[in-house]
Amino acid sequence: xxxxxxxxxxILVSSLNLFAQPSTSQIASAPGAFARMGxxxxxxxxxxxxxxxxxxxxxxxxxxxLVVFQEGNNAQIGYTFLSLDRKLNFINVxxxxxxxxxxxxxxxxxxxxxxxxxxxxxxxxxxxxxxxRDGSGLKTKTYSTSENQFFLAFxxxxxxxxxxxxxAKLYYYSLFEKMSSTSLGFDVGFTYKILDELYIGGMLxxxxxxxxxxxxxxxxxxxxxxxxxxxxxxxxxGFSYLLPQDFGIVAVDFESTNFGTNILKFGGEINLLEFxxxxxxxxxxxxxxxxMIPKSSFGFQLNHRLMNLDFNINYAFVxxxxxxxxxxxxxxxxxx
Numbered sequence: 001x002x003x004x005x006x007x008x009x010x011i012l013v014s015s016l017n018l019f020a021q022p023s024t025s026q027i028a029s030a031p032g033a034f035a036r037m038g039x040x041x042x043x044x045x046x047x048x049x050x051x052x053x054x055x056x057x058x059x060x061x062x063x064x065x066l067v068v069f070q071e072g073n074n075a076q077i078g079y080t081f082l083s084l085d086r087k088l089n090f091i092n093v094x095x096x097x098x099x100x101x102x103x104x105x106x107x108x109x110x111x112x113x114x115x116x117x118x119x120x121x122x123x124x125x126x127x128x129x130x131x132x133r134d135g136s137g138l139k140t141k142t143y144s145t146s147e148n149q150f151f152l153a154f155x156x157x158x159x160x161x162x163x164x165x166x167x168a169k170l171y172y173y174s175l176f177e178k179m180s181s182t183s184l185g186f187d188v189g190f191t192y193k194i195l196d197e198l199y200i201g202g203m204l205x206x207x208x209x210x211x212x213x214x215x216x217x218x219x220x221x222x223x224x225x226x227x228x229x230x231x232x233x234x235x236x237x238g239f240s241y242l243l244p245q246d247f248g249i250v251a252v253d254f255e256s257t258n259f260g261t262n263i264l265k266f267g268g269e270i271n272l273l274e275f276x277x278x279x280x281x282x283x284x285x286x287x288x289x290x291x292m293i294p295k296s297s298f299g300f301q302l303n304h305r306l307m308n309l310d311f312n313i314n315y316a317f318v319x320x321x322x323x324x325x326x327x328x329x330x331x332x333x334x335x336x
Contacts, residue, residue, distance in 0.1 A: 034125035041314035045299030046267025047281020051238030052201030060153035063189040064165030067117030067155035078331035094119030185209025205234035293321040
């Protein structure tokens with residue numbers, strides 16, 4: 001009884017704290033919700049409308065085909081300030097590879113034939129300070145959960161207009177003592193340059209992603225050794241437009257899932273000064289559920305060059321309608 005009560009409390013509290021949404025939205029409580037919140041301060045400030053954004057700080061989180069557009073060797077790390085004892089952290093490292101055309105003598109020219117890119121990183125989430133109680137309601141000890149995604153993405157740009165990519169994602173969820181889940185999922189995506197200023201991108205996300213649970217170490221013969229909870233299958237398409245005179249970027253995404261959601265996302269970025277970018281966006285405009293409140297956001301980026309390295313500091317503020325306080329995201333990036 002003691003272990004059963006503790007487990008039920010862990011599941012209930014972590015679900016409410018981490019994914020607090022109205023009951024009319026099934027996807028809010030679906031597995032892997034932490035991996036659908038966004039990645040880093042840039043993407044979250046722009047409403048996560050990043051599927052086709054090929055300029056600036058890139059993340060394969062939004063589309064594995066984007067890794068070919070990375071600027072040299074790069075790294076970024078991010079931390080999110082959340083209420084209800086939640087955490088959300090990011091780490092990403094990547095680089096691109098350039099292949100040059102050869103002349104008649106077989107010597108490389110200055111003309112690029114194709115591009116390739118690779119990216120790897122971690123998304124870490126969880127809830128801490130969860131009270132454990134026994135059957136009498138007395139406190140036993142404090143628990144925490146940890147949910148993680150480890151990803152590795154590859155991309156190739158065989159022509160000046162088209163790129164495609166694949167991302168493998170390993171999920172590991174430590175829910176309770178002797179109870180965890182490990183699974184492997186995939187993303188596939190593409191980008192296409194319609195015009196010099198206009199791009200389209202598409203992605204299928206979380207193919208085969210799921211939680212697999214084995215509760216027999218806790219419940220013995222009364223437990224289940226093979227319980228599976230599938231992640232929502234994400235289908236997303238987006239357009240981005242480069243504003244004249246390098247003034248900035250505007251983007252829009254449409255995302256649908258097999259959990260009955262059809263969501264619009266909008267984002268924009270303005271190059272206000274050489275060292276300063278301003279951003280704003282709106283996420284989660286659910287065309288299938290008017291009760292879901294959209295998430296508005298804004299942020300900025302500061303650039304600085306030091307010791308032949310290009311550093312950028314990013315901040316995003318995201319309104320979180322169903323939590324006691326809003327989200328603050330800070331990311332640090334470097335190009336080397």
